Amino acid sequence: xxxxxxxxxxxxxxxxxxxxxxxxxxxxxxxxxxxxxxxxxxxxxxxxxxxxxxxxxxxxxxxxxxxxxxxxxxxxxxxxxxxxxxxxxxxxxxxxxxxxxxxxxxxxxxxxxxxxxxxxxxxxxxxxxxxxxxxxxxxxxxxxxxxxxxxxxxxxxxxxxxxxxxxxxxxxxxxxxxxxxxxxxxxxxxxxx
Numbered sequence: 001x002x003x004x005x006x007x008x009x010x011x012x013x014x015x016x017x018x019x020x021x022x023x024x025x026x027x028x029x030x031x032x033x034x035x036x037x038x039x040x041x042x043x044x045x046x047x048x049x050x051x052x053x054x055x056x057x058x059x060x061x062x063x064x065x066x067x068x069x070x071x072x073x074x075x076x077x078x079x080x081x082x083x084x085x086x087x088x089x090x091x092x093x094x095x096x097x098x099x100x101x102x103x104x105x106x107x108x109x110x111x112x113x114x115x116x117x118x119x120x121x122x123x124x125x126x127x128x129x130x131x132x133x134x135x136x137x138x139x140x141x142x143x144x145x146x147x148x149x150x151x152x153x154x155x156x157x158x159x160x161x162x163x164x165x166x167x168x169x170x171x172x173x174x175x176x177x178x179x180x181x182x183x184x185x186x187x188x189x190x191x192x193x
Contacts, residue, residue, distance in 0.1 A: 029094065035099055036077060039099075107171070
């Protein structure tokens with residue numbers, strides 16, 4: 001028997017398909033969709049064109065600092081995200097919430113009979129190819145590639161660390177390189193789809 005859900009939380013690093021899956025689920029279920037991208041901005045992907053402030057961010061900072069800023073940004077967002085989740089639950093509005101700021105250590109305590117939590121991931125080679133393809137990496141100039149490389153390095157590190165945290169916290173994990181696994185998750189969460 002399928003449990004009665006009030007919310008679905010989808011976490012994962014950049015380019016794993018969180019937004020695509022969340023939109024499909026929200027549309028199929030008739031639920032509200034919330035993306036952490038709409039709540040706060042952080043220097044994200046430096047494409048389709050490399051904007052000067054984003055280029056400076058990735059060019060001037062060390063890989064460790066870039067990743068540290070990402071983690072701090074997510075930690076700073078969490079109280080607001082938690083408040084939105086609580087408001088949606090109290091109002092009885094079912095939701096699909098997605099974003100990189102939904103880190104495993106934050107969402108694991110919320111997973112229950114009423115809230116599903118899932119972590120999307122892929123191996124780094126798959127994600128690197130996906131990001132380079134979307135960025136037009138092979139056609140980009142050397143300076144733009146260096147900026148893209150910094151973003152990709154940050155994202156791959158985040159993917160690896162979030163995957164380890166998801167395993168540690170016992171979250172459901174889905175490898176997005178396996179189309180059948182993503183379809184299976186969708187079918188499980190949308191009965192009769």
